[in-house]
Amino acid sequence: MRVIVCDHYDEMSKEAARIMAHEITLCPKRVLGLATGSTPVGMYREMCAMYKRGEIDFSGVTTFNLDEYYPIRRSNPQSYHYFMQEQLFRHVNIPEKNIHIPDGEAADPEKACKEYEAEIAESGGIDLQVLGIGVNGHIGFNEPAGSLVARTHLTDLTESTIKANARFFKSEDEVPKHAVTMGVATILQAKKILLLANGKNKHDAIRALLSERISTSNPATFLNLHPDVTVICDKEAYGENDS
Numbered sequence: 001m002r003v004i005v006c007d008h009y010d011e012m013s014k015e016a017a018r019i020m021a022h023e024i025t026l027c028p029k030r031v032l033g034l035a036t037g038s039t040p041v042g043m044y045r046e047m048c049a050m051y052k053r054g055e056i057d058f059s060g061v062t063t064f065n066l067d068e069y070y071p072i073r074r075s076n077p078q079s080y081h082y083f084m085q086e087q088l089f090r091h092v093n094i095p096e097k098n099i100h101i102p103d104g105e106a107a108d109p110e111k112a113c114k115e116y117e118a119e120i121a122e123s124g125g126i127d128l129q130v131l132g133i134g135v136n137g138h139i140g141f142n143e144p145a146g147s148l149v150a151r152t153h154l155t156d157l158t159e160s161t162i163k164a165n166a167r168f169f170k171s172e173d174e175v176p177k178h179a180v181t182m183g184v185a186t187i188l189q190a191k192k193i194l195l196l197a198n199g200k201n202k203h204d205a206i207r208a209l210l211s212e213r214i215s216t217s218n219p220a221t222f223l224n225l226h227p228d229v230t231v232i233c234d235k236e237a238y239g240e241n242d243s
């Protein structure tokens, strides 16, 4: 696992955007796995700026998002559909038909999950997956548990994730109690993985990830099974005094 420690959030975001741009330049038909949350906002801002300056062309790119709340309307400003439109899609030239996000409105979520997996396979698989990490070590909405689920599935959110995400909603009660998420095997099948983390509250999760022990109580630790993971974090998430 490569670890890049940045001085601050902006540097982390620029470094991540630079890697994304490099991948797209090398192969304009890249299949990208995308993440939501506060962490990648700066990276998306930078990618939009690079697009405006003519430094990235997204016209051949395909995207698959990690997760979405369930149930939630796409038009809900807290949905990940809405987030992605605002942070990236409406600013750049990714063809709409190439954009995939798990369906928070699906009448039959289990069927929709199977279809999502099939679409990823049909695209040739994810080339580069971007991940944040939960304070509790979750990746996507694969929450700490006695066992993890391999493929895209409907899941319950843990109390700690509902509390962590309540900041985006009017109250904790409004946070959906479920989500559709790629599974751990879906994530591990990406050819490359880029995990971003900033802030002191991510320190414990990052330490567990870098401890090289694998446990379902910290789902991110399964990334130790993957041959090509780059962690980009700021000093606070890494822990300035740790070696």
Ligand code: PGA
Binding pocket: 036, 037, 038, 039, 040, 131, 132, 133, 134, 135, 138, 139, 140
């Ligand atoms: P955050 O969420 O970027 O909002 O901290 C990360 C995550 O839960 O994966």
